[in-house]
Amino acid sequence: MPETKEPEQTDIKLPDPEFMGRSMADIAARSQRLVNDWLKRQAQEGVSLDPLNVGGAFLEMTAKLLANPTVLMRAQMGLWKDYMTLWQNTTRRMLGEVAEPVIQSDPKDKRFVDPAWQQNEVFDFIKQSYLLSARYINDVIGKVDGLPPKTAQKIDFYARQFINALSPSNFLLTNPEVLRRTRESGGENLVRGLNNLLNDLEQGRGNLRIKMTDTEAFKVGGNIAVADGQVVFQNELMQLIQYTPTTAKVHARPLVIFPPWINKFYILDLRPKNSLVRYLVSQGHTVFMVSWVNPDASLAGKNFDDYMVEGVFAALDAIEKATETREVNAIGYCLGGTLLAATLAYMKARGDDRVKSATFLVTLTDFSDAGELGVFIDEEQLSTLEERMQRRGYLEGNEMATTFNMLRANDLIWSFVVNNYLLGKEPFPFDLLYWNSDATRMPPAMHSFYLRNMYQKNLLSQPGGLSMKGVPVDLRKIDIPVYFLSCREDHIAPWTSTYRGARLFSGKARFVLAASGHIAGVVNPPEGGKYNHFINDALPDTADAWVEGATEVAGSWWPDWQHWVAGLDHSKVPARIPGEGLQAIEPAPGTYVTVRA
Numbered sequence: 001m002p003e004t005k006e007p008e009q010t011d012i013k014l015p016d017p018e019f020m021g022r023s024m025a026d027i028a029a030r031s032q033r034l035v036n037d038w039l040k041r042q043a044q045e046g047v048s049l050d051p052l053n054v055g056g057a058f059l060e061m062t063a064k065l066l067a068n069p070t071v072l073m074r075a076q077m078g079l080w081k082d083y084m085t086l087w088q089n090t091t092r093r094m095l096g097e098v099a100e101p102v103i104q105s106d107p108k109d110k111r112f113v114d115p116a117w118q119q120n121e122v123f124d125f126i127k128q129s130y131l132l133s134a135r136y137i138n139d140v141i142g143k144v145d146g147l148p149p150k151t152a153q154k155i156d157f158y159a160r161q162f163i164n165a166l167s168p169s170n171f172l173l174t175n176p177e178v179l180r181r182t183r184e185s186g187g188e189n190l191v192r193g194l195n196n197l198l199n200d201l202e203q204g205r206g207n208l209r210i211k212m213t214d215t216e217a218f219k220v221g222g223n224i225a226v227a228d229g230q231v232v233f234q235n236e237l238m239q240l241i242q243y244t245p246t247t248a249k250v251h252a253r254p255l256v257i258f259p260p261w262i263n264k265f266y267i268l269d270l271r272p273k274n275s276l277v278r279y280l281v282s283q284g285h286t287v288f289m290v291s292w293v294n295p296d297a298s299l300a301g302k303n304f305d306d307y308m309v310e311g312v313f314a315a316l317d318a319i320e321k322a323t324e325t326r327e328v329n330a331i332g333y334c335l336g337g338t339l340l341a342a343t344l345a346y347m348k349a350r351g352d353d354r355v356k357s358a359t360f361l362v363t364l365t366d367f368s369d370a371g372e373l374g375v376f377i378d379e380e381q382l383s384t385l386e387e388r389m390q391r392r393g394y395l396e397g398n399e400m401a402t403t404f405n406m407l408r409a410n411d412l413i414w415s416f417v418v419n420n421y422l423l424g425k426e427p428f429p430f431d432l433l434y435w436n437s438d439a440t441r442m443p444p445a446m447h448s449f450y451l452r453n454m455y456q457k458n459l460l461s462q463p464g465g466l467s468m469k470g471v472p473v474d475l476r477k478i479d480i481p482v483y484f485l486s487c488r489e490d491h492i493a494p495w496t497s498t499y500r501g502a503r504l505f506s507g508k509a510r511f512v513l514a515a516s517g518h519i520a521g522v523v524n525p526p527e528g529g530k531y532n533h534f535i536n537d538a539l540p541d542t543a544d545a546w547v548e549g550a551t552e553v554a555g556s557w558w559p560d561w562q563h564w565v566a567g568l569d570h571s572k573v574p575a576r577i578p579g580e581g582l583q584a585i586e587p588a589p590g591t592y593v594t595v596r597a
C-alpha cells in the first residue's frame with residue numbers, strides 16, 4: 001500500500017472568524033462616529049485648506065524651475081541613468097550574479113534594517129528606487145536659484161516630509177517585515193492596527209494623536225517625578241517645589257530651575273537613575289523647581305511679562321522667605337532660559353542683583369537662525385495660529401507636540417505608524433516618550449509675543465529691542481557669570497545659534513557642547529556613561545573657532561557644571577528642610593503637573 005504523505009506544515013495562520021467579525025463591526029461603528037464628529041468640527045472652526053502656507057512656497061519654486069529648465073532636465077537625465085543601472089543590476093542579481101548597489105541607505109536608517117531589504121532582489125529594488133527618487137527631489141530643490149532664504153528653507157523642510165511619508169517602509173505591500181507578520185498572523189495584525197488607529201483618532205477627537213508609549217505604565221508622582229520634596233508656594237501660573245536635602249551641609253546659595261512651559265518640568269526628574277534633580281540635591285544644593293500650570297481659557301490674557309512677574313519674581317520672593325537668603329543661582333531650560341535671560345536684563349536695568357549666576361540649558365537668546373522651527377514662523381502662519389488661539393483661548397498642546405515631532409519625523413512619527421498600525425503592536429513603555437506625549441497648552445497672549453518678538457523679529461538680541469514691563473532690556477549689560485550648555489544634534493535650539501547668544505553677555509561665560517540632542521544631551525547622568533561633551537575656556541568670535549579649540553571629555557557634562565558653580569561661592573550652611581521657612585502646601589510633584597491637555 002502506497003505511503004500517505006502528511007500535508008506540509010505552513011506558517012500561514014487563518015484568521016479567527018469570530019474575532020474578525022467582532023472587530024470589523026466595532027471598527028465600522030467607531031469610524032462613522034469619528035467622521036461625523038470631525039466634519040462638524042471642521043465646519044465650526046472654518047479650517048484653512050493650507051494652514052502652513054506651503055502651497056505658495058512650492059508655486060514660487062515651480063516658477064523658478066520653469067524659468068531655468070536646464071537644471072530640471074539634467075536632474076531627470078541623471079535619475080533616468082541611475083534607474084537604468086538599477087534595472088540592469090537587479091536583473092543580474094536575479095540571474096545569480098553579484099551586483100553592487102546603485103545607492104546605499106544610511107547604516108543608521110532604522111527603516112531598512114530588516115535583512116530582506118538587502119537579501120531579497122525585489123525589496124532591494126524597491127528600496128533603491130525610493131532612495132534614488134529621494135536624492136532626485138533633494139537635488140532639484142537644492143539647485144533652484146533666486147528663492148528667498150525662508151522660502152528655500154520651507155521647501156526643503158516640506159520636501160523632506162513628503163519624502164519621509166512616501167518611504168516604502170510605511171506601506172503594507174512594500175514592507176517585508178509587515179508582509180511577513182501579516183502572513184504569520186492571518187491578517188490579525190492589520191485589524192489590531194486599525195483598532196490602534198481608531199483609538200488614537202478618538203484620543204485626538206478626530207485628529208491623529210499617535211500613541212508613542214504605554215501610557216498606563218507610568219504615573220507622575222508614582223514611578224516618575226518621584227524626588228522627595230514639598231510644594232511651598234503657588235499662584236495662578238506656577239507651583240514652587242522645594243526638594244528635601246540629602247546632605248548635612250548645603251551650598252549657601254539656593255538653586256532655582258525654570259523649565260520650559262511648553263513641556264512639563266519632570267523631564268529633569270524622570271526616574272531616580274536619570275534625575276538631574278536628585279543629582280543636584282546629592283551635590284549639596286537647595287533645589288527649587290518651578291512647575292508651570294497647564295493653562296486653560298481662563299488664563300488666555302497671561303503674557304510674557306506675567307511669566308516674569310508671577311514666575312521668576314514670585315519664585316525669588318518665595319525662596320528668600322523659605323531660606324532667609326537673598327542670593328540665588330538660577331537655571332533656565334529652553335524657553336525657561338529665554339525667559340530667564342530677558343528677566344536678568346530687566347533686573348539689571350532696575351538694579352536687582354538677587355541672581356548671582358545663570359545657567360542656560362539649550363537656550364536661544366539670538367534667534368537669527370532658529371533652525372527648522374523657523375519654517376513655521378511667517379506672517380500667514382502666525383496670523384492663522386493667533387486666530388485659532390483666540391477662538392479657543394489657548395493653543396492645544398498636541399499642536400506644539402506635532403511641530404516638534406516633525407523635526408524628527410522618521411523617529412517620532414513614521415516608526416510608530418509602522419509599529420502601531422501596520423504591525424499591530426502596542427508601543428513599548430518608555431519614560432521619555434511618556435513625558436514627550438504629556439503636552440501642555442499655551443496662553444495666546446504669551447505665545448504670540450514669544451513667536452513674534454523672538455522668532456520673527458529677533459528683538460531679544462538687539463540692545464533695547466525688547467521691553468519687559470515697559471522697560472527696554474539689553475542682554476549685553478548682564479555681567480554675572482553664565483554657563484551655556486548646548487547639544488550638537490539639537491534640532492530645536494541649534495548649538496551655533498545658542499553660541500552666538502552666549503557671546504551677547506558681558507560677564508564671564510562658559511560654553512559647553514554636549515553630544516546628542518535637545519533632551520538626551522541634557523538628561524545625561526554620569527553613571528550612564530553615554531554621551532561625551534566638549535569644553536573650551538575661550539569664547540572666540542565664531543562657533544567654528546570654538547570647536548577647533550575645544551577638548552573632548554568623556555561622559556556627562558553634569559560634573560563640569562558642578563565644578564563651575566561650586567567655584568563661584570564656597571560657603572556652606574546647614575541643610576534646609578522644606579516646610580521650615582514656608583509652610584508646605586502638598587508633596588512633590590504637586591498637582592499642577594498632573595493636569596493633562
